[in-house]
Amino acid sequence: MTNIILRGCNGKMGNVIAEMVEEDDNAVIVAGIDVSKSKEERFPVYYSFVQCNVPADVIIDFSSPVNVREMLDYAIKRKIGIVLCTTGFSKEDQRLIEEASKFIPILRSANMSMGVNLILKLVKEAAKLLADSGFDIEIVEKHHNRKVDAPSGTALAIADAINEALNNQYEYVYDRTDIRAPRVKNEIGISSVRGGTIVGEHDVIFAGSDEVIEIRHTAYSKAIFAKGAIQAAKFLPGKAAGMYAMNDVIG
Numbered sequence: 001m002t003n004i005i006l007r008g009c010n011g012k013m014g015n016v017i018a019e020m021v022e023e024d025d026n027a028v029i030v031a032g033i034d035v036s037k038s039k040e041e042r043f044p045v046y047y048s049f050v051q052c053n054v055p056a057d058v059i060i061d062f063s064s065p066v067n068v069r070e071m072l073d074y075a076i077k078r079k080i081g082i083v084l085c086t087t088g089f090s091k092e093d094q095r096l097i098e099e100a101s102k103f104i105p106i107l108r109s110a111n112m113s114m115g116v117n118l119i120l121k122l123v124k125e126a127a128k129l130l131a132d133s134g135f136d137i138e139i140v141e142k143h144h145n146r147k148v149d150a151p152s153g154t155a156l157a158i159a160d161a162i163n164e165a166l167n168n169q170y171e172y173v174y175d176r177t178d179i180r181a182p183r184v185k186n187e188i189g190i191s192s193v194r195g196g197t198i199v200g201e202h203d204v205i206f207a208g209s210d211e212v213i214e215i216r217h218t219a220y221s222k223a224i225f226a227k228g229a230i231q232a233a234k235f236l237p238g239k240a241a242g243m244y245a246m247n248d249v250i251g
Helices: 013-023 070-076 089-098 114-133 152-167 223-237 246-250
Strands: 001-005 027-033 056-059 081-084 104-106 137-143 169-173 187-194 198-206 211-219 242-244
Touching: 001 013, 001 223, 013 137, 013 223, 027 223, 056 070, 056 223, 070 081, 070 089, 070 246, 081 223, 089 104, 104 246, 114 137, 114 152, 114 198, 114 211, 114 223, 114 246, 152 187, 187 198, 223 246
Parallel strands: 001 027, 001 056, 056 081, 081 104, 104 242, 137 187, 169 187
Antiparallel strands: 137 198, 198 211
């Protein structure tokens, strides 16, 4: 049984994770950390880690970068790992996270979906085989109209995975409006669509002469991210100190 402390337990993703863990026979949330209160609390909820003294195996963080040092200090003191799902960390935050990983296992991923992380592996293999055969590479990502950043972190992670497989020789092109020239070989085009309530869709297009290969991932709900976070939480206890990714979970 994996005992979990859930930071951000009363947020949207926190509620989804809590509901899914209730149906998991191999995991339980023993405590939550959140600055807001909920009418219905399934487990003890504390305002900060300073107040929490509940034994646990791992922390899932789906909150914000605020007070990340407090969480890291808590985990180091108790020698438990962290599944870090929060984004938007400053350079100083990232330095603290890297330093903490010398003492505890920390798993970070641009996207917690198992499917997206499988795609990261697939596009690497596809790029190695297709780029030298003259295939152009384009990524199109679609999200809801409330998303403020573009391109998505997942689209960039896909581009980075492809570029890594191709010895980092490719440049990213986000806007062709001012380009009056044919497409060059060593570029990856990245386009963003924003509309409606699209949870998330990523298309990777390998366009060759007279044939096109597409790899697509579609998210229909946020539950896929919660599922990945729970899988990661069950994977992390007992691992050596260091930085981990979802690729380590899916093998």
